Amino acid sequence: MLHVAILTIGDELTGGRIQDTNTSFIARACGREGWKLAASMAVGDDEGAIKKALDYLLTLADAVVVTGGLGPTADDITTESIAKAFGLPLIANDEVLAYIKTIFVNYNLVWTDNNAKQAVFPAGAEIIPNPGGTAAGFALHVGGKVIAVIPGVPREAERMFPEGVVPLFKRAFPEAGLPVHTRTIKIFGVPEAKADELLADIDRKKEGVEIGFYPRFPEIHLVLSCRTESASDAKQKLGHVEAIIEGRLSEFIFAYDDETMEGTVAAGLTDRGLTIAVAESCTGGLICDRLTDVPGSSGFLERGFVTYSNAAKTELLGVPQETLEEHGAVSEPTARLMAEGARKNAGTDLGLSVTGIAGPTGGSAAKPVGTVFIALADKKGTSCRNYSFRWDRRRIKQISAQAALLMVRRYLRGGMESV
Amino acid sequence: MLHVAILTIGDELTGGRIQDTNTSFIARACGREGWKLAASMAVGDDEGAIKKALDYLLTLADAVVVTGGLGPTADDITTESIAKAFGLPLIANDEVLAYIKTIFVNYNLVWTDNNAKQAVFPAGAEIIPNPGGTAAGFALHVGGKVIAVIPGVPREAERMFPEGVVPLFKRAFPEAGLPVHTRTIKIFGVPEAKADELLADIDRKKEGVEIGFYPRFPEIHLVLSCRTESASDAKQKLGHVEAIIEGRLSEFIFAYDDETMEGTVAAGLTDRGLTIAVAESCTGGLICDRLTDVPGSSGFLERGFVTYSNAAKTELLGVPQETLEEHGAVSEPTARLMAEGARKNAGTDLGLSVTGIAGPTGGSAAKPVGTVFIALADKKGTSCRNYSFRWDRRRIKQISAQAALLMVRRYLRGGMESV
Numbered sequence: 001m002l003h004v005a006i007l008t009i010g011d012e013l014t015g016g017r018i019q020d021t022n023t024s025f026i027a028r029a030c031g032r033e034g035w036k037l038a039a040s041m042a043v044g045d046d047e048g049a050i051k052k053a054l055d056y057l058l059t060l061a062d063a064v065v066v067t068g069g070l071g072p073t074a075d076d077i078t079t080e081s082i083a084k085a086f087g088l089p090l091i092a093n094d095e096v097l098a099y100i101k102t103i104f105v106n107y108n109l110v111w112t113d114n115n116a117k118q119a120v121f122p123a124g125a126e127i128i129p130n131p132g133g134t135a136a137g138f139a140l141h142v143g144g145k146v147i148a149v150i151p152g153v154p155r156e157a158e159r160m161f162p163e164g165v166v167p168l169f170k171r172a173f174p175e176a177g178l179p180v181h182t183r184t185i186k187i188f189g190v191p192e193a194k195a196d197e198l199l200a201d202i203d204r205k206k207e208g209v210e211i212g213f214y215p216r217f218p219e220i221h222l223v224l225s226c227r228t229e230s231a232s233d234a235k236q237k238l239g240h241v242e243a244i245i246e247g248r249l250s251e252f253i254f255a256y257d258d259e260t261m262e263g264t265v266a267a268g269l270t271d272r273g274l275t276i277a278v279a280e281s282c283t284g285g286l287i288c289d290r291l292t293d294v295p296g297s298s299g300f301l302e303r304g305f306v307t308y309s310n311a312a313k314t315e316l317l318g319v320p321q322e323t324l325e326e327h328g329a330v331s332e333p334t335a336r337l338m339a340e341g342a343r344k345n346a347g348t349d350l351g352l353s354v355t356g357i358a359g360p361t362g363g364s365a366a367k368p369v370g371t372v373f374i375a376l377a378d379k380k381g382t383s384c385r386n387y388s389f390r391w392d393r394r395r396i397k398q399i400s401a402q403a404a405l406l407m408v409r410r411y412l413r414g415g416m417e418s419v
Numbered sequence: 420m421l422h423v424a425i426l427t428i429g430d431e432l433t434g435g436r437i438q439d440t441n442t443s444f445i446a447r448a449c450g451r452e453g454w455k456l457a458a459s460m461a462v463g464d465d466e467g468a469i470k471k472a473l474d475y476l477l478t479l480a481d482a483v484v485v486t487g488g489l490g491p492t493a494d495d496i497t498t499e500s501i502a503k504a505f506g507l508p509l510i511a512n513d514e515v516l517a518y519i520k521t522i523f524v525n526y527n528l529v530w531t532d533n534n535a536k537q538a539v540f541p542a543g544a545e546i547i548p549n550p551g552g553t554a555a556g557f558a559l560h561v562g563g564k565v566i567a568v569i570p571g572v573p574r575e576a577e578r579m580f581p582e583g584v585v586p587l588f589k590r591a592f593p594e595a596g597l598p599v600h601t602r603t604i605k606i607f608g609v610p611e612a613k614a615d616e617l618l619a620d621i622d623r624k625k626e627g628v629e630i631g632f633y634p635r636f637p638e639i640h641l642v643l644s645c646r647t648e649s650a651s652d653a654k655q656k657l658g659h660v661e662a663i664i665e666g667r668l669s670e671f672i673f674a675y676d677d678e679t680m681e682g683t684v685a686a687g688l689t690d691r692g693l694t695i696a697v698a699e700s701c702t703g704g705l706i707c708d709r710l711t712d713v714p715g716s717s718g719f720l721e722r723g724f725v726t727y728s729n730a731a732k733t734e735l736l737g738v739p740q741e742t743l744e745e746h747g748a749v750s751e752p753t754a755r756l757m758a759e760g761a762r763k764n765a766g767t768d769l770g771l772s773v774t775g776i777a778g779p780t781g782g783s784a785a786k787p788v789g790t791v792f793i794a795l796a797d798k799k800g801t802s803c804r805n806y807s808f809r810w811d812r813r814r815i816k817q818i819s820a821q822a823a824l825l826m827v828r829r830y831l832r833g834g835m836e837s838v
Contacts, residue, residue, distance in 0.1 A: 037433040039462050041458055049457075049458070193492065284704075287704070288703050292725075293813055295778070295779055298728065304724070309717065388527070397708070397711070
């Protein structure tokens with residue numbers, strides 16, 4: 001299997017001023033090719049650090065992708081540092097120089113001689129064209145290994161890596177390994193350790209499938225992966241393990257692969273031609289924010305009410321003052337009436353409501369911070385669930401919004417009995 | 420000067436499935452302490468790779484921060500790998516075990532034996548407490564150098580690094596350099612290159628103050644830093660540069676240091692005893708979500724309306740159907756009437772509204788995707804501003820919410836004339 005390492009170069013990265021996105025992008029692209037990322041490293045614009053890092057990465061990997069430091073200014077020293085590290089002279093490339101000069105003419109830029117620096121490469125380098133800028137990349141073959149150097153500008157790197165570097169690695173390493181096939185199962189409502197335990201007996205070796213756990217609060221993503229030449233073989237193996245997991249975690253599964261919770265809820269509402277109104281107290285608009293992240297949400301989200309005050313609950317949703325006084329704003333009767341009022345006043349098929357105590361204050365012995373009631377109403381009736389979350393304010397909002405969306409998802413699959 | 424290296428561990432990072440934010444966060448925190456980041460590296464959950472990486476990083480740095488792989492599942496192997504790398508036996512820590520069990524009891528979680536793994540550490544390790552989770556960190560002192568290990572969960576790492584690791588490094592390296600004093604100025608509404616140009620002539624050397632630009636969409640944070648033993652000297656120098664920046668960028672500045680946009684708006688409303696109602700169309704609840712992230716928001720946020728449909732705009736906010744037909748839902752007249760209707764129907768001092776086209780569809784030649792109207796009403800009148808944002812759906816929502824909150828902030832400082 002091909003082992004790849006990534007070296008990003010730039011003081012702006014090591015100083016934390018700019019968040020590197022190239023590493024994650026290149027790592028994903030390598031994953032799709034079935035290549036293993038051996039290491040990634042960021043160093044400053046420093047000749048010694050660049051040499052040391054390359055020496056080390058070449059002990060770990062067959063191929064190293066270097067990004068950054070190919071600009072025309074004095075602090076861009078990647079090309080000379082790499083040439084020096086391997087004892088290679090720098091040689092001007094006339095073809096690249098002519099191309100750069102064309103760009104200057106076409107874009108009406110004023111030529112200054114420092115730009116000629118971008119047409120100089122270590123002897124023996126293979127040029128990697130840059131269709132989107134003046135900084136061409138290059139590759140060196142050193143002792144059976146390959147170093148590919150591309151600019152740090154994400155827009156340029158994201159084009160040059162698949163178009164220039166990937167084919168180059170495939171030519172250099174014909175044995176570059178089997179492709180990897182993956183299937184992601186997204187779960188919510190079960191702790192990671194518990195899910196892990198429920199799947200512990202699945203024999204990864206025998207099944208030919210790896211299972212990875214990737215927590216993304218408040219969700220956990222299970223990534224099944226399988227290495228094989230045959231797509232149908234992968235489908236069969238992944239499908240087998242997926243079926244086992246579905247048998248054990250079905251109540252917690254809410255989406256697959258690139259689907260999101262709000263996306264599946266949106267798709268379900270759209271498919272069934274249902275509309276919804278949302279009444280939010282402690283989530284403060286977060287449920288509507290998530291639903292409106294889905295393009296086309298105006299087709300199903302009629303309106304939302306952020307009923308933070310009691311007056312708003314009464315005036316907009318018709319929750320009687322007596323209910324609020326007798327049971328409190330955070331109570332099952334209030335949650336039910338909020339959902340019913342949202343549905344009725346908006347004239348929608350469904351009404352969803354959340355009322356709770358996000359903290360840090362406002363809790364009591366009977367209703368501590370984290371007490372949340374979530375209700376869903378349709379024309380036939382209303383269901384309500386009661387939760388006790390133990391997180392900070394922001395996370396109580398996040399997990400409550402997630403639980404509310406899950407309630408709608410369950411309804412869309414199994415009706416009010418499944419909520 | 421103290422040289423620090425960062426090692427992030429996890430297949431989810433090297434596989435590109437999760438974007439690492441810890442490296443950038445830790446690099447920034449080191450920068451604030453005046454420490455130099457020697458290198459950062461990511462490796463998978465692989466014993467050999469972890470050992471190799473540590474060996475290499477210890478040749479570059481005095482201190483290594485390791486994040487990730489401290490979970491209870493079988494693929495979390497950081498602790499054992501580090502113990503093995505330095506030939507140390509693993510020893511259970513009863514105090515940590517008791518703490519983890521307390522968390523399980525308090526949060527009503529079901530104990531499974533794999534969780535005991537999180538209470539095992541290499542012999543001689545100093546425990547770094549985790550106030551927010553079950554994964555305690557630890558530090559090892561090896562040959563005059565220090566390795567500090569904390570969880571990869573950003574929420575936990577972001578608390579444990581300043582509270583646990585920074586003091587530990589300072590104890591281990593008393594020579595860690597002069598203290599660095601910083602002042603952060605948060606700006607919005609001006610491109611980074613333009614802000615940089617406006618501040619280019621400030622002589623950093625002469626002033627004894629560095630100026631760093633940290634873009635965090637849709638904000639830019641300017642971090643002024645000054646190295647000196649004397650707090651009063653730092654205050655004087657930082658104050659001098661801050662005054663220059665305020666003279667040039669005042670209209671774009673919305674917060675300092677740890678303040679947030681929603682926090683300053685909340686504080687302003689609370690101080691003045693003003694209440695607000697928010698009517699959101701294209702932001703879909705995001706403004707209310709941000710305002711309700713501030714504890715005590717029930718004191719000023721009376722209610723919010725997510726008026727996605729025209730019917731909702733008419734019924735909840737009193738926008739006449741004729742206005743919607745004549746000018747459209749995305750128009751200045753509609754935005755003004757939304758703000759006025761929100762204020763009137765909620766009985767609040769202020770009404771804030773946003774209506775726009777978040778895309779990807781719904782745009783036209785006259786009103787392309789990114790057209791947004793924001794209005795603010797008080798008892799005397801209404802102001803409206805018109806924006807053309809060029810981003811994707813999520814970013815149009817984010818920048819619109821930010822612009823709306825900035826409008827409230829300007830009002831709180833200078834009245835309706837400043838909006």
